[in-house]
Each structure stands twice: as structure tokens, then as C-alpha cells.
Amino acid sequence: xxxxxxxxxxxxxxxxxxxxxxxxxxxxxxxxxxxxxxxxxxxxxxxxxxxxxxxxxxxxxxxxxxxxxxxxxxxxxxxxxxxxxxxxxxxxxxxxxxxxxxxxxxxxxxxxxxxxxx
Amino acid sequence: xxxxxxxxxxxxxxxxxxxxxxxxxxxxxxxxxxxxxxxxxxxxxxxxxxxxxxxxxxxxxxxxxxxxxxxxxxxxxxxxxxxxxxxxxxxxxxxxxxxxxxxxxxxxxxxxxxxxxx
DNA sequence: CGGGATCCCTTCGGATACTG
DNA sequence: CAGTATCCGAAGGGATCCCG
Numbered sequence: 358x359x360x361x362x363x364x365x366x367x368x369x370x371x372x373x374x375x376x377x378x379x380x381x382x383x384x385x386x387x388x389x390x391x392x393x394x395x396x397x398x399x400x401x402x403x404x405x406x407x408x409x410x411x412x413x414x415x416x417x418x419x420x421x422x423x424x425x426x427x428x429x430x431x432x433x434x435x436x437x438x439x440x441x442x443x444x445x446x447x448x449x450x451x452x453x454x455x456x457x458x459x460x461x462x463x464x465x466x467x468x469x470x471x472x473x474x475x
Numbered sequence: 476x477x478x479x480x481x482x483x484x485x486x487x488x489x490x491x492x493x494x495x496x497x498x499x500x501x502x503x504x505x506x507x508x509x510x511x512x513x514x515x516x517x518x519x520x521x522x523x524x525x526x527x528x529x530x531x532x533x534x535x536x537x538x539x540x541x542x543x544x545x546x547x548x549x550x551x552x553x554x555x556x557x558x559x560x561x562x563x564x565x566x567x568x569x570x571x572x573x574x575x576x577x578x579x580x581x582x583x584x585x586x587x588x589x590x591x592x593x
Numbered sequence: 594c595g596g597g598a599t600c601c602c603t604t605c606g607g608a609t610a611c612t613g
Numbered sequence: 614c615a616g617t618a619t620c621c622g623a624a625g626g627g628a629t630c631c632c633g
Contacts, residue, residue, distance in 0.1 A: 365579040377582065382588075383507045383511075388506075396491065399488065404594085413493055421595085442594040443594055443595060443596085455588070457484060459580040463500040463501070463504075464487060465496065466573065466574060467498065469496075471499070508606090535616070555615095559614090560614040561613080561615060
């Protein structure tokens with residue numbers, strides 16, 4: 358990401374308007390949990406319980422809300438297997454997978470910048 | 476970002492733990508306004524009023540809160556010129572500028588994925 | 594097991610008024 | 614101009630109970 362920094366800045370400057378690409382992405386990846394759910398699913402389809410366990414257990418309601426929003430925006434699909442006990446599997450769509458670049462940049466930045474709070 | 480997608484996914488999968496890089500980044504870029512303020516400052520130092528006007532005018536309180544948080548995390552610096560009327564300039568630090576890669580990925584993704592809500 | 598429903602507390606963010 | 618202070622409504626998110 359150091360290769361063409363100037364070009365990046367130029368395009369970012371040109372995108373400073375309402376409804377730009379950055380804002381649309383933020384509308385999808387809104388909030389901490391949403392982003393972490395996507396990261397979790399990047400490594401493959403997951404069941405509800407797996408996602409919940411991986412996320413330091415926020416309440417079921419929070420996860421459900423976020424999953425529904427992602428489904429609505431066609432970032433993930435929800436498949437119900439009518440067994441007993443029931444099994445529900447969430448999986449990224451093509452659009453969902455294409456978020457990997459963003460998540461990767463976030464991972465790299467976070468690793469290179471340890472928290473610095475007095 | 477298409478060059479080494481497999482490697483990205485491998486590293487993202489390996490980072491699925493609490494306090495990973497992704498979570499640290501989310502702690503800095505928390506919420507819509509924070510990200511948009513950083514985007515705004517990528518094109519150069521800005522005054523309080525300029526930032527406010529560029530952001531579709533959320534309340535002064537919201538902007539002030541976000542600016543203080545970013546300053547605390549050493550993403551931006553705040554310089555006060557004791558003139559009359561006063562002038563306060565915000566500017567990205569080196570750490571702040573290094574967020575450009577993330578913002579750029581968000582811009583590209585958003586441009587390629589128009590909102591799709593029924 | 595994977596929710597839906599409900600309750601409730603906290604935080605976010607907008608509006609307004611005032612100050613150095 | 615760039616805040617600070619205060620009030621307030623909306624939304625986020627946790628806890629609990631129940632159901633198919």
C-alpha cells in the first residue's frame with residue numbers, strides 16, 4: 358500500500374462529498390460487531406453459535422441484529438437446515454468476500470500501531 | 476488488492492482473536508464520524524469550521540467529541556492560534572496519515588458496490 | 594440450537610444557549 | 614470562531630425468559 362500513496366490521496370480528496378464510496382462502505386460496516394462478524398466469516402461459513410463464541414459473546418440480540426442487517430445488504434446469506442436441533446449457517450456472498458481488502462488493511466494497521474493511551 | 480488474496484485470507488484467519496489488529500483499528504476508527512473526519516484531514520490540515528461544513532453538519536458536540544478522541548489517540552494534532560477571532564487547526568499525525576490505505580480500500584469498495592436495499 | 598420478545602440502562606448524537 | 618454546558622430523544626446493546 359505504499360506504492361502509489363499520492364494517487365490514493367488524490368482520489369480520496371476527490372471523493373469528499375456526501376454519498377461517496379467511503380460513506381457507502383460505512384453504511385455497511387457500521388459498528389464494531391458488524392466488522393468483526395465479517396472477519397469471522399472470511400475464513401468460511403459459520404453457525405450462529407460459532408460466531409457468537411468467537412466474538413467474546415455479545416448478547417444474542419446484538420448478533421442477530423447485525424446478521425440480519427448484513428443479510429439485508431446481501432453481504433451474507435442465511436441458510437436454515439430444518440433439523441432437530443436446528444442448524445443455521447451464515448456465509449459471505451461475493452460482495453461480502455470482496456470486503457477482505459478493507460479488513461486486511463485494518464489488520465495490518467492495527468498490528469503496526471499498538472494502542473497509545475495515557 | 477487482487478494480487479495476493481489467498482495470503483490475506485490466511486493472515487485474517489490467523490488473527491481471529493481478541494485484541495487483534497482489526498479490533499485495535501476499530502477502537503480508533505469507531506463510528507461513522509471518526510472515519511469521515513480522518514478522510515477529510517487526509518487532504519491537508521483543516522479548521523474546525525471546515526471540518527464541520529464538510530461533514531453535512533453534525534452538531535458541534537459530536538465533532539468536538541470525535542476530534543478529542545482522535546487527538547488522545549495521537550491520530551491528529553490540535554493547534555490553537557491565540558488570535559481574535561480564535562483559530563484552531565487540526566492535522567493528521569504520521570499515524571493518522573497511515574490510515575489512508577484503509578480509507579482508500581473503503582472508497583473503492585463503496586464505489587463498486589452501490590447500495591442494494593429493497 | 595437459534596432465535597424472538599421484552600425490559601432497561603447506557604451511549605450517541607442533535608438542538609439550543611452561552612463564553613473566551 | 615471555536616468551543617463548553619445542558620437537555621433530550623433515539624439507538625445500541627446487555628439480561629432474561631420463552632419457543633419451535
